[in-house]
Amino acid sequence: MEPAPAPAPAPAPGPVVVTARQDGTLIITLNRPHVRNAIDRHMAAAVDAALTELEADPALTVGVLTGSGGHFCSGMDLKAFPVEGVPVVADRGLAGLTRARISKPLIAAVEGAAVAGGFELVLACDLVTAADTAFFGLPEVARGLVAAEGGAVRLPGRLPRQLAMELLLTAAPLPAATAAQHGLVNQLTSEGKALDAALALAARVQAHSPEAVRVTKRIVRDTQGLADSAAFAVQDPLSAPVFATASAVEGSRAFTEKRPPRWRA
Structure with a gap:
């Protein structure tokens, strides 16, 4: 059976x-x-x-x-x-x-x-x-x-x-x-x-800036497969504003003051 x-x-x-x-x-x-x-x-x-x-x-x-x-x-x-x-x-x-x-x-x-x-x-x-x-x-x-x-x-x-x-x-x-x-x-x-x-x-x-992490991920995604000149043309408008953010200031101060940074989302 x-x-x-x-x-x-x-x-x-x-x-x-x-x-x-x-x-x-x-x-x-x-x-x-x-x-x-x-x-x-x-x-x-x-x-x-x-x-x-x-x-x-x-x-x-x-x-x-x-x-x-x-x-x-x-x-x-x-x-x-x-x-x-x-x-x-x-x-x-x-x-x-x-x-x-x-x-x-x-x-x-x-x-x-x-x-x-x-x-x-x-x-x-x-x-x-x-x-x-x-x-x-x-x-x-x-x-x-x-x-x-x-x-x-x-x-x-x-x-x-x-x-x-x-x-x-x-x-x-x-x-x-x-x-x-x-x-x-x-x-x-x-x-x-x-x-x-x-x-x-x-x-x-x-442990790192949420804003910088998000922009970094986007740059990697959006420049995949591009030649260097084209990749920088895509990257620069995305990355430039990050250098003027409160996170950039906080990261620099935390480094010089030898303390953990206090990020805002």
Whole structure:
């Protein structure tokens, strides 16, 4: 007699995205652990709402994106895809992130799987911490799809081109340790510690002028791929006003007075 098929995992109770505030950081937790935090329309809208909260509240200076249940995100919910399509939000991309222009630093804290659209969410973040047991991947070609929310566009600029092409064309997984060797992961941790490392990294960012951090992030984003002359033409109108701010004065005074600066958001 054939064994009975295993029952489908039950949906987790509670919200599909959980947010929490900690010392000026907004922790955004993907919360569909029964499907490795796969993204459907409901989750996409909830992530977008959390990112909107991060942007709008001056008391929040850094965001951390992570997942529940031992995994970051398995990408688009393929069961929902035939009915819902790709879970993008307006012009802001997958889950309101992959094509968005988030002004504040965003850190991905990765445990377990970060694959397909989940990997593309990671690539849309500014910094990455990952457990040494985590792994990344872009298996879209194996599903008859394309990594169209940042995978094909961003990955060749984050890894050596030949390695990026191997991942994109063969659907091979990328262990977090290998990703760290190539600079894709800022900090490798033991299992279960990626969020702690992300919060410590957020605290290091928060030690500095929020305004200067935001402008620096924008300069990096807006000058990507430009020749030097074009990049300076973009940078200078963004950076020049910073030198006339109260933050610039406070930073200089704090340095000369040998004390920690007191930043205003």
